[in-house]
Amino acid sequence: MGESIASLNNSPESQRYQQLYDMLLEAIPSSVLFIDRDLRIVSANRNFLGKNRRTLPDTIGHRLEEVFPAIIIDQMDFPGRIRQVFEKNFRVKGERMTYRAPGIPLRIYYYSILPFSWQGVVELAMLLMDDVTEQVRLGEEVRRVERHLASVVESAQDIVLSTDLEGRILTWNTAAEKLSGFTLHAVRGHNFFDFCADDDQGEMERVFTNLQAGKDAQMAEWDLKTRDGGRIPVSWIFSPMRDHLGEAAGIVAVGRDLTERRKFEAQLLQTQKLAALGVMAGGIAHEIRNPLAVCSSAAQFIMAGDLEPQFQRECAEKIHAGILRASMIIENLLRFARPTVAPDIKEINLTTLLAETLSLATNQARIAKIELQAQLPREPIFISGMEGLLPQAFMNLLLNAIKAMPDGGELGVALGQADGEAWVSISDTGQGIAPGDLNNIFDPFYTTAPVGQGTGLGLSICYSIIKQHFGTITVESGADQGSTFTVRLPIL
Amino acid sequence: MTDPGELILIVDDEPDMCWALEHLLNKQGYVTRKALTALEALKLMERHRFACAFLDAKLPDMDGLELARRIRERAPDMRILMVSGYFYRDDLAIQEAIAQGVIIDFISKPFLQAEILRVLET
Numbered sequence: 001m002g003e004s005i006a007s008l009n010n011s012p013e014s015q016r017y018q019q020l021y022d023m024l025l026e027a028i029p030s031s032v033l034f035i036d037r038d039l040r041i042v043s044a045n046r047n048f049l050g051k052n053r054r055t056l057p058d059t060i061g062h063r064l065e066e067v068f069p070a071i072i073i074d075q076m077d078f079p080g081r082i083r084q085v086f087e088k089n090f091r092v093k094g095e096r097m098t099y100r101a102p103g104i105p106l107r108i109y110y111y112s113i114l115p116f117s118w119q120g121v122v123e124l125a126m127l128l129m130d131d132v133t134e135q136v137r138l139g140e141e142v143r144r145v146e147r148h149l150a151s152v153v154e155s156a157q158d159i160v161l162s163t164d165l166e167g168r169i170l171t172w173n174t175a176a177e178k179l180s181g182f183t184l185h186a187v188r189g190h191n192f193f194d195f196c197a198d199d200d201q202g203e204m205e206r207v208f209t210n211l212q213a214g215k216d217a218q219m220a221e222w223d224l225k226t227r228d229g230g231r232i233p234v235s236w237i238f239s240p241m242r243d244h245l246g247e248a249a250g251i252v253a254v255g256r257d258l259t260e261r262r263k264f265e266a267q268l269l270q271t272q273k274l275a276a277l278g279v280m281a282g283g284i285a286h287e288i289r290n291p292l293a294v295c296s297s298a299a300q301f302i303m304a305g306d307l308e309p310q311f312q313r314e315c316a317e318k319i320h321a322g323i324l325r326a327s328m329i330i331e332n333l334l335r336f337a338r339p340t341v342a343p344d345i346k347e348i349n350l351t352t353l354l355a356e357t358l359s360l361a362t363n364q365a366r367i368a369k370i371e372l373q374a375q376l377p378r379e380p381i382f383i384s385g386m387e388g389l390l391p392q393a394f395m396n397l398l399l400n401a402i403k404a405m406p407d408g409g410e411l412g413v414a415l416g417q418a419d420g421e422a423w424v425s426i427s428d429t430g431q432g433i434a435p436g437d438l439n440n441i442f443d444p445f446y447t448t449a450p451v452g453q454g455t456g457l458g459l460s461i462c463y464s465i466i467k468q469h470f471g472t473i474t475v476e477s478g479a480d481q482g483s484t485f486t487v488r489l490p491i492l
Numbered sequence: 493m494t495d496p497g498e499l500i501l502i503v504d505d506e507p508d509m510c511w512a513l514e515h516l517l518n519k520q521g522y523v524t525r526k527a528l529t530a531l532e533a534l535k536l537m538e539r540h541r542f543a544c545a546f547l548d549a550k551l552p553d554m555d556g557l558e559l560a561r562r563i564r565e566r567a568p569d570m571r572i573l574m575v576s577g578y579f580y581r582d583d584l585a586i587q588e589a590i591a592q593g594v595i596i597d598f599i600s601k602p603f604l605q606a607e608i609l610r611v612l613e614t
Contacts, residue, residue: 286550289577290506293601297512300605311515318508366505367550367578 031109031129034116037086039064039079042124051131053104069101081113085125089115097129108133159224159234159255162241165212165248167192167204179234179257181227192253197223197231199345211240211251224255233258265464269392272461276395277337280364287363288329291322298322332360336391347492348387349380350422354415357391361398369408376415381422382492385469393465396458397426397485404430404483412484422491427484433477441475462487494571494612496521498543503533503559504575505552509601513546513575516605522612530554534562542570544612547595549576557585560594573611577601 025032031048033041044059054067064082065073073079081092092113099107109129116124153160159176163169169192172184180187180195187195193204200222207218217239223231234255241250298315301307307315336357355376365372401411409429416423433441442463466473469489477483494500500522502513510526517524525540527533530551536542545563549556560572572595579586579598586598597611 286576286578289601290509293575293577293603294506294508294512296602297516297605301515318511322508366552369551369553369555371552 031127031131033127033129034124035064035082035127036124039082041067048129051104051107052101072097072099076111082125085113085115086122089117089122091115096132106133107131108136159253159257161192161253161255163192163251163253165208165250167208167251169195170250176255179226179232180224195225197225207238208251211238212248214240214248216240221258233262269389269461272396272458273337273392276392276399276458277333280333280360280399284329284333284360284363286367288326291325291329295319295322295326329360329363332356336360336395344388345384345386347382348385348390350383350390350424350489351376351378351380351415353387353390354394354413354424357394357398358413361395361402364399364402365411368402368405370402370405371408371410372413373410374413376413381415381417383422383469383489384492385489386465389465389468393462393487394424394426396462397487400458401426401428401430401483401485404428404432406430409482417491420491421488424487424489425484426487427482429482432479432481433475433483434479438475438477442473494522494544498522499540500524501533501536501540501542501545502526503528503530503545503551503556504548505529505550506548509548509575513608516608520609520612528552530559530562533559537563537566542567544571544573546573546575546608549574549578557589557594560589564594571596573608574598575601575603575608 025043025045026047028045029047031051032043032045033048034043036042040061040063041059042061044054044056049055049059052067059067064078068078076095076097084090085092094110094112097109097111099109108131110132111127111129114126114128115122116126153171153173156173156175159179160171160173161169161176162171169187169190172182172187176187177183182195193201196204200220203220204222207220210218217237220236220238222234222236224234225231235258236253236255238251238253240248241252243249295318298318301315302312358372358374358376362372398411398413405411405428412425412427414425441459443460463473466487466489471487471489473485473487475483475485500517502510502517502524503526504510504513505528507528510528514524514526525536525542527536530553533545533547545560547556547560551559556574556576560574563570563572574586574589574595574597576598577600579600581598581600586595589595590598599607599611
């Protein structure tokens with residue numbers, strides 16, 4: 001240790017302190033150097049010697065420039081700073097130093113120079129060097145990962161955006177800019193809701209309330225507004241962003257453009273509809289030819305002439321009624337077959353819609369010797385839905401029920417309302433669904449029907465249509481116990 | 493050949509179809525009985541001896557061809573005609589039924605009244 005301190009007292013107690021002090025210096029995980037006014041090193045701890053691959057003899061008593069590379073001494077202005085420490089008795093605060101020396105790996109230090117004074121006089125300057133190489137490297141790695149993540153987000157085809165908990169937009173990736181036409185600059189700080197179609201606002205509030213309450217990922221399908229006034233259907237996944245304490249700090253939304261998928265779905269719907277029409281064709285032919293045959297017979301009576309006035313009138317009435325009936329069947333059929341272009345959401349009377357769909361399926365049930373037990377309420381039940389889609393869902397369920405009863409049976413159809421929901425149950429007394437198939441019946445192209453007799457699309461399309469109406473579809477079935485499908489839809 | 497005055501059975505679940513056939517046949521002097529279901533038809537057969545029957549192909553409780561087979565078992569010499577909008581004339585099921593003698597002929601709906609009468613007269 002330094003002469004002035006060492007010469008003060010040589011008592012055993014002082015020696016003990018000296019020992020403790022040395023131990024402390026050796027144990028400290030920083031490099032510690034004591035330097036005198038002449039810039040000579042008077043003490044160096046083990047940490048310093050180890051890191052710089054020096055020994056005590058070639059360090060102690062040497063001047064600073066013999067121990068540190070000249071470039072570091074110049075850059076850091078060690079002589080000037082040490083002089084200040086001695087003259088003004090103040091500490092030089094932490095600064096960063098990159099330590100490059102021949103034969104030693106590059107290290108980065110945070111250093112400070114502290115006055116070491118005795119009775120008001122600065123005896124020595126203490127150079128304290130903390131090795132922060134690892135921390136700096138870690139910081140750089142974090143920045144590299146951040147840049148990498150940013151480039152992933154930027155090059156993603158999907159929309160990736162983040163908002164604060166209130167929904168104000170913080171980030172907005174290139175895909176979001178491209179799809180919406182709005183730049184990050186234009187949207188930053190604005191509420192995300194402002195860029196979604198108005199008809200979804202109610203559900204948005206529900207999703208955000210859930211996220212704020214700390215619930216996990218939420219899914220939704222909302223249209224994104226575009227700069228040119230258009231709308232793009234987008235399927236969203238919202239996840240809460242958590243801070244280091246696990247508290248919700250913001251929201252990340254990933255959105256996928258559904259335009260192409262919607263087009264594909266529309267094609268699929270139409271294909272399946274045509275398949276259903278094929279199934280119905282036999283029943284419909286039978287059903288139209290009946291009134292035609294009545295018309296034709298009545299017309300032939302009139303053509304034969306010489307009729308009682310009352311019978312002649314009866315014939316005319318039969319012709320009229322028969323034509324109306326045939327025409328009604330054709331109209332129902334056309335309505336069902338019409339492609340669904342833009343799904344138009346409007347108020348729908350479910351009672352009427354179900355009755356009309358049922359009238360189309362009745363033909364099919366009759367020729368399959370199936371007894372129809374319909375329990376429809378007299379009063380209308382209003383829901384909000386797509387007139388072009390719902391009949392297809394119910395028709396699929398009805399045709400399935402009929403198909404499940406090749407040897408005849410009973411087709412039950414009931415409609416009712418409870419707890420703010422309308423429910424429709426369609427049951428058959430047919431062969432039932434094997435437990436092994438129950439989990440798959442709503443999957444597209446899953447069918448147990450022989451090749452050419454089922455597309456495997458019917459139930460998956462039902463599922464998709466009912467889901468688009470924010471409803472649910474469930475099934476109860478057992479082998480040889482028949483099946484009951486229940487559709488629930490929110491009441492308007 | 494079915495002679496006027498003989499009893500004819502009409503089976504069709506469509507009341508207006510029964511109406512049309514009844515008027516046509518009654519005008520020609522035939523006596524008719526109608527049934528809207530296969531069960532009704534079989535019951536009528538217990539009480540009457542029909543010379544001829546017109547059957548629809550699809551009845552609520554039984555297939556028309558099945559009813560024809562049951563009738564054939566009970567009354568082997570009854571003339572059974574199928575009148576339906578469901579089948580084609582050259583439908584395999586129809587061709588088979590004719591070949592097996594289950595039905596004597598098939599008339600598709602809508603039909604000419606002359607066709608019905610012609611079948612009765614041959």
